[in-house]
Amino acid sequence: MRVSAKAEYACRAVLELTRYHEKAEVIHIGDIAVRQSIPEKYLVQILLQLQRAGLVKSKRGATGGYALARAPGEISLGDVIRAMDGALIAVESLSDDTNVSDQMSGQHVLKNVWMDVQDRLGEIMDGITFDEISRQAQKSLSMYYI
Amino acid sequence: MRVSAKAEYACRAVLELTRYHEKAEVIHIGDIAVRQSIPEKYLVQILLQLQRAGLVKSKRGATGGYALARAPGEISLGDVIRAMDGALIAVESLSDDTNVSDQMSGQHVLKNVWMDVQDRLGEIMDGITFDEISRQAQKSLSMYYI
DNA sequence: TATCATGTTGACTAAATTAGTAAACTAACG
DNA sequence: CGTTAGTTTACTAATTTAGTCAACATGATA
Numbered sequence: 643m644r645v646s647a648k649a650e651y652a653c654r655a656v657l658e659l660t661r662y663h664e665k666a667e668v669i670h671i672g673d674i675a676v677r678q679s680i681p682e683k684y685l686v687q688i689l690l691q692l693q694r695a696g697l698v699k700s701k702r703g704a705t706g707g708y709a710l711a712r713a714p715g716e717i718s719l720g721d722v723i724r725a726m727d728g729a730l731i732a733v734e735s736l737s738d739d740t741n742v743s744d745q746m747s748g749q750h751v752l753k754n755v756w757m758d759v760q761d762r763l764g765e766i767m768d769g770i771t772f773d774e775i776s777r778q779a780q781k782s783l784s785m786y787y788i
Numbered sequence: 789m790r791v792s793a794k795a796e797y798a799c800r801a802v803l804e805l806t807r808y809h810e811k812a813e814v815i816h817i818g819d820i821a822v823r824q825s826i827p828e829k830y831l832v833q834i835l836l837q838l839q840r841a842g843l844v845k846s847k848r849g850a851t852g853g854y855a856l857a858r859a860p861g862e863i864s865l866g867d868v869i870r871a872m873d874g875a876l877i878a879v880e881s882l883s884d885d886t887n888v889s890d891q892m893s894g895q896h897v898l899k900n901v902w903m904d905v906q907d908r909l910g911e912i913m914d915g916i917t918f919d920e921i922s923r924q925a926q927k928s929l930s931m932y933y934i
Numbered sequence: 935t936a937t938c939a940t941g942t943t944g945a946c947t948a949a950a951t952t953a954g955t956a957a958a959c960t961a962a963c964g
Numbered sequence: 965c966g967t968t969a970g971t972t973t974a975c976t977a978a979t980t981t982a983g984t985c986a987a988c989a990t991g992a993t994a
Contacts, residue, residue, distance in 0.1 A: 643789045643869065643909075644980095645879035645902070647953065653901075654894035670969070678894055684954050690971070703962025704968045719901065723789065733791035748800035748824055751925040755799075755865065756791070759912060763789075766908050770901065779897040790951095793982065816940075830983050836942070849991025852940045935994100942989070952979070960971070 649726040652688050654678040656722055659698060660714040660776045668700070668707030688726075695725030714776060720767030730767060731760040795872045798834050800824040802868055805844060806860040806922045814846070814853030834872070841871030860922060866913030876913060877906040 658674045671689060675682035689708055692698045699711040710717065723730055735753040804820045817835060821828035835854055838844045845857040856863065869876055881899040 643791055643795075643873065643877055645789055645877060646951095647880055649789075650879055650881060650898060653898055657894040657897070672969090681954060683956075686970080686972095687954090700970060701962085702960075702970050705963060706961085706969045708970085719905070727789070731789055731791060733796055734793055735796060748803040748925065751803070751921060751928065752796060752799055754924065754928075755916060755921055759865070759909075759916070762912050763905075763909060766905060770905070775897060775901055778900065779894065782897065782900075792980095818940095827983060829985075832941080832943095833983090846941060847991085848941050848989075850937095850939045851992060852990080854941085937992105937994085939992090940990080943987090945985085945987105947984075948982085950979105950981070953977085955976075956974085958972090958974105961969090963968085964966095 643731070645723075646726070648684075648688060649723055651678075651680045651685065652692060652722050652726050653719065654680060655685060655688060656692065656697065656710070656717060656772050657775060657779070659708060659710045660717075660772045663710050663714055666709070668705075668709045670707045674708070692722070692725055695721070697721060697725055713773070715771050715773035717772045718768045719770040719772075719775075720764055723767060729760065730763050731756055736760075789877070791869075792872070794830075794834060795869055797824070797826045797831065798838060798868050798872050799865065800826060801831060801834060802838070802843065802856070802863060802918050803921060803925070805854060805856045806863075806918045809856050809860055812855070814851075814855045816853045820854070838868070838871055841867070843867060843871055859919070861917050861919035863918045864914045865916040865918075865921075866910055869913060875906065876909050877902055882906075 655674050655678060658678050659669065662669055671685055672682055674680065674689075675685045680688075689698060689700070693700055693708075693711075697711055697717055698708050700706065700708050720730060729736070733756050735749050736756050801820050801824060804824050805815065808815055817831055818828055820826065820835075821831045826834075835844060835846070839846055839854075839857075842857055843863055844854050846852065846854050866876060875882070879902050881895050882902050
């Protein structure tokens with residue numbers, strides 16, 4: 643089960659926006675790209691996708707940029723993955739329309755298994771918010787200043 | 789998070805072998821391929837990989853074929869996915885060696901998040917055995933005979 | 935022991951997906 | 965207006981995945 647670079651970039655972008663959420667200002671794409679080592683032109687697409695999913699908002703023009711659309715505690719890992727991939731788990735049998743003849747093969751049964759796994763993975767991923775992730779980042783970072 | 793066709797094929801192959809496990813006989817690759825609609829030449833690779841992971845065993849020669857290496861109740865979904873992909877979750881930051889400078893970016897923090905998710909996904913997937921999956925298959929199949 | 939049906943291995947190719955780039959466009963501020 | 969920054973669409977390159985092939989090894993059996 644592979645997590646795409648795109649999905650991880652998206653998480654890093656949201657994490658970066660989380661750090662600036664208190665200040666209620668927008669950040670430029672370029673700044674996010676530099677600070678999180680994400681190819682800027684690629685990040686353009688990612689942020690637009692996050693925006694269409696309602697996770698971030700933008701301000702256009704000279705003083706423009708991006709900010710989170712809601713509080714970091716209200717944005718979960720699952721939200722971001724779903725915004726990028728459409729669903730938490732992508733597997734052939736989940737997208738296929740299954741017919742009765744498939745009953746004989748393992749396809750239909752496995753479809754149910756994947757749906758079950760997806761639900762339970764959802765419970766895990768929806769329980770991890772960027773508020774928590776960000777706090778954990780501060781914590782592990784502070785260890786270097788003791 | 790994408791599950792490859794290869795991983796799903798592997799699950800279907802193990803499911804097919806589960807059905808014949810009681811009889812303690814081997815099944816030919818060709819039969820598994822036909823019954824589970826898997827390209828035979830591709831299945832060859834998959835079964836070898838499952839064998840190297842110790843999940844199936846083979847008998848060579850004229851009366852050869854494949855069988856499960858242990859009871860279906862002792863083979864989990866997690867076992868099969870790990871046999872195919874090496875780990876449950878493949879993500880750039882998990883394979884990378886992280887250095888201190890990465891602390892500043894989200895890479896290091898996310899690495900911990902992915903490891904956490906992987907552990908918890910493992911608990912889910914290791915709890916789903918092919919014995920159960922097979923029984924569920926029988927159950928849903930029998931509905932068509934009422 | 936010849937042979938035939940099977941598993942084994944590694945190299946290869948084609949298709950699909952992912953990752954990344956470019957450029958023209960639109961909106962807002964000064 | 966000019967400059968800065970987001971928007972959109974199209975394109976390309978790189979990588980991964982899916983699948984094929986052919987030569988080989990093994991074991992049952994006639």
